Amino acid sequence: MPAPNILRTSANRASQPARSTDPDESSGWHTLLQLTDPHLFADPQGQLLDVTTRRSFEAVLELALERSLPAEALVLTGDLVHDESPEGYRALRRLLDRTGLPYYCIPGNHDSHRLMKDLLGPAALAPIAVRTVGDWNLVFLDSTEPGRESGRLGQTRLVSLGELLAADSAPAVVFLHQHPIPVQSAWMDALGVEDGEDLLLVCDRHPQVKAVVCGHIHQEFAERHGALQILGTPSTCVQFKPRCADFAIDTRPPGYREIKLLENGRIHSQVIRLSGYPERASAAAAGY
Numbered sequence: 001m002p003a004p005n006i007l008r009t010s011a012n013r014a015s016q017p018a019r020s021t022d023p024d025e026s027s028g029w030h031t032l033l034q035l036t037d038p039h040l041f042a043d044p045q046g047q048l049l050d051v052t053t054r055r056s057f058e059a060v061l062e063l064a065l066e067r068s069l070p071a072e073a074l075v076l077t078g079d080l081v082h083d084e085s086p087e088g089y090r091a092l093r094r095l096l097d098r099t100g101l102p103y104y105c106i107p108g109n110h111d112s113h114r115l116m117k118d119l120l121g122p123a124a125l126a127p128i129a130v131r132t133v134g135d136w137n138l139v140f141l142d143s144t145e146p147g148r149e150s151g152r153l154g155q156t157r158l159v160s161l162g163e164l165l166a167a168d169s170a171p172a173v174v175f176l177h178q179h180p181i182p183v184q185s186a187w188m189d190a191l192g193v194e195d196g197e198d199l200l201l202v203c204d205r206h207p208q209v210k211a212v213v214c215g216h217i218h219q220e221f222a223e224r225h226g227a228l229q230i231l232g233t234p235s236t237c238v239q240f241k242p243r244c245a246d247f248a249i250d251t252r253p254p255g256y257r258e259i260k261l262l263e264n265g266r267i268h269s270q271v272i273r274l275s276g277y278p279e280r281a282s283a284a285a286a287g288y
């Protein structure tokens with residue numbers, strides 16, 4: 001497959017919000033592109049359940065850069081490199097560097113913290129970090145625990161989050177890997193953030209948090225917790241079927257989430273998928 005035609009874009013758009021004639025977006029906005037769970041391998045032809053993950057990641061990245069510009073940053077919410085190989089992280093960095101956009105990466109349960117730090121440099125954010133886009137704070141949390149597929153934030157990190165939010169009331173979005181509330185798939189809900197309810201309690205005390213956005217579930221998800229949006233996003237490779245008691249593959253194509261942070265403190269987001277993408281995960285797969 002030929003290399004994607006990745007557009008180069010200035011990284012200095014944070015003070016230049018996009019504008020629209022849409023009255024609901026008349027205040028202007030800043031666009032983030034969330035790509036999640038690429039599960040790359042050292043081998044460019046490496047496959048997860050019959051999907052060549054580097055190829056599908058490149059295709060989703062290319063689509064995002066065509067459809068959602070001007071964007072101000074890329075956010076990658078974990079499971080970056082399935083075989084946790086140095087070459088997998090180097091390949092990811094090469095692809096992300098070519099976009100010309102700032103990018104922020106948090107770990108998933110399929111990631112090496114050490115390799116992320118060594119090979120992604122300042123883009124590797126853990127255990128808690130804040131970056132700004134326009135007037136918004138992007139808060140990145142590491143929800144992973146070594147050797148476990150489920151996640152946990154722990155009191156220390158939750159207290160840090162509360163202190164951070166108490167000190168700055170700018171509108172905020174929280175990103176983490178595992179899902180903080182059930183998604184109504186029993187097998188997947190056993191692998192969520194164990195103390196997700198505690199995270200929501202912190203968000204309740206700080207209503208400037210407008211959304212909690214996760215990866216991990218390999219499917220589109222959107223639910224409200226009061227005024228707070230809880231959002232999950234398709235993987236750039238294999239999809240899991242929503243609302244299934246046991247592991248099940250979804251044949252819908254890979255995609256990403258476009259997140260518009262409006263200057264009035266609201267969020268608009270949508271999932272955008274590839275169309276006509278030839279590879280699909282094997283529907284007969286019993287796990288991964």
Ligand SMILES: [Fe+2]
Pocket residue numbers: 037039078079108216217218235
């Ligand atoms: Fe994943």
